[in-house]
Amino acid sequence: MRYHPATIAYVQKRQTEGKTRREIIRCLKRHIAREIHHLLTNPPPTPNGTHLRALRQKTQITLTHAAQALQTHPTLLSQLERGIRHNHQLATRYQHWLTHPQASICKT
Numbered sequence: 001m002r003y004h005p006a007t008i009a010y011v012q013k014r015q016t017e018g019k020t021r022r023e024i025i026r027c028l029k030r031h032i033a034r035e036i037h038h039l040l041t042n043p044p045p046t047p048n049g050t051h052l053r054a055l056r057q058k059t060q061i062t063l064t065h066a067a068q069a070l071q072t073h074p075t076l077l078s079q080l081e082r083g084i085r086h087n088h089q090l091a092t093r094y095q096h097w098l099t100h101p102q103a104s105i106c107k108t
Helices: 005-016 021-041 049-058 063-070 074-082 088-099
Strands: none
Touching: 005 021, 049 074, 049 088, 063 074, 063 088, 074 088
16 A cells, blocks of 8 residues: 555555545455456466477577576476476566567566
8 A cells, every 4th residue: 555556556546436545445355356366266367388498499599598688597498398387477477588588688
């Protein structure tokens, strides 16, 4: 309620409706629960690991170079490519980095 811009806007909206702090917190909890439920029932698609490996090999990038650019360990990328490890955030960053070569460093 203090630092997150979207939450601050939500709180201000509820305050203009005349809600008390206690009611606003209850509304926030419900809003968060709806967002989490939506993400659990409709998860975002995770890039396919074999597709990532093919893309990396097509561009002739070594696993070590990719891992250094993504600030992670080569083993994690290898496991991701082989489908042993599932990490949506890393897979998405990896795909973005492979498809946008001008982005030399991706932040976590």
